[in-house]
Amino acid sequence: MRRNRKKKSRARGLIFTVVLLLIVLYAGFLLRGKISFFFDKIIAGTITENGNDIINEDTPVDGNIDNNMDNDTGTGNDSNSDNPENNPGNQEQNNAGGKGNNISEDGKQPVENVDDILVIVNKKRYLESDYKPVDLVIPNVKFSFDGEHEKKYMRKEAAEALEEFFGQAYEEGIYIFALSGYRSYNTQKWLFENRASKIGEEEANKLIARPGESEHQTGLAMDITSQSVQFDLKEKFGETEEGKWVKDNAHKFGFIIRYTKDKEDITGYNYEPWHIRYVGKEAAREIYNKGIAFEEYFD
Ligand SMILES: [Zn+2]
Known part of the structure; x- marks a missing residue:
């Protein structure tokens, strides 16, 4: 009996972990576009700061050498x-x-x-x-x-x-x-x-x-x-x-x-x-x- 219970709770734990992992993966998949967009922004910002042209419409440039x-x-x-x-x-x-x-x-x-x-x-x-x-x-x-x-x-x-x-x-x-x-x-x-x-x-x-x-x-x-x-x-x-x-x-x-x-x-x-x-x-x-x-x- 005790063993069985242990087995069951172990199995439950495993299922829980797998489900959690799937949720995390799915969330990552959904956020994928946004994350890369975020990095694009960072890159664009860097270039802009150096004083160039506009990288995109909403990043007004100044300091255009x-x-x-x-x-x-x-x-x-x-x-x-x-x-x-x-x-x-x-x-x-x-x-x-x-x-x-x-x-x-x-x-x-x-x-x-x-x-x-x-x-x-x-x-x-x-x-x-x-x-x-x-x-x-x-x-x-x-x-x-x-x-x-x-x-x-x-x-x-x-x-x-x-x-x-x-x-x-x-x-x-x-x-x-x-x-x-x-x-x-x-x-x-x-x-x-x-x-x-x-x-x-x-x-x-x-x-x-x-x-x-x-x-x-x-x-x-x-x-x-x-x-x-x-x-x-x-x-x-x-x-x-x-x-x-x-x-x-x-x-x-x-x-x-x-x-x-x-x-x-x-x-x-x-x-x-x-x-x-x-x-x-x-x-x-x-x-x-x-x-x-x-x-x-x-x-
Ligand atoms: Zn020019």
Whole structure:
């Protein structure tokens, strides 16, 4: 009798343990998505803190090193909806009319050839708030982050060139990652205002581009990074194996390092070894061979 009872209670204990184990496993299974989401957030947060672009919609970035240069011109442009996706992306709105007519007192003017592969956007030439390229696609390359995001996009021709460029890099064992491509006017506006509300417009302007003045709005630029700079945007990237490879090879695929060290006074921006801009092979080769700034290409 006693033995039987012992056996029974042992069996009960075993069943209890098994059931408990099953419950724990099931709960783990249910929470799986949330746990990995949680880790994604942590990773995203790390990257953001280092001062890059937005990793996802609800992680506003500030301190975009890159924006350091994509910046500066106050256009006073304010008319846009809150939803970046609503922008029609037409180019006609950019007054086809006379060039000189739109130059403001501070010497800034709206860009007219908005869809031109050779379009120049800088501190003097801004894009209107409703400009959005119509042919944005996601290039099939490795990104430094997961998930769907506006900044994965580039204009089709640039995206295809980027695929070839990255493809060649991978073949040669150079592991570069895309970090930030297209950025809408509204995103830029939001970034700028967010920072300005904390440190004031003047200071913000040193770090973040004013809306309309970021080359990223053209869909022709991409910031790239590598593990050697912790997937960040750092000047040090220029000295890494990846950065050097980019510098030596980008032009073969139609890209230029848009902001070089020796042309800061012409581009108006600090050196950014990570920011490449698609201009097509012909222009890229000439700019590379002559060692000139993009602005000088038109002189
Ligand atoms: Zn950039």
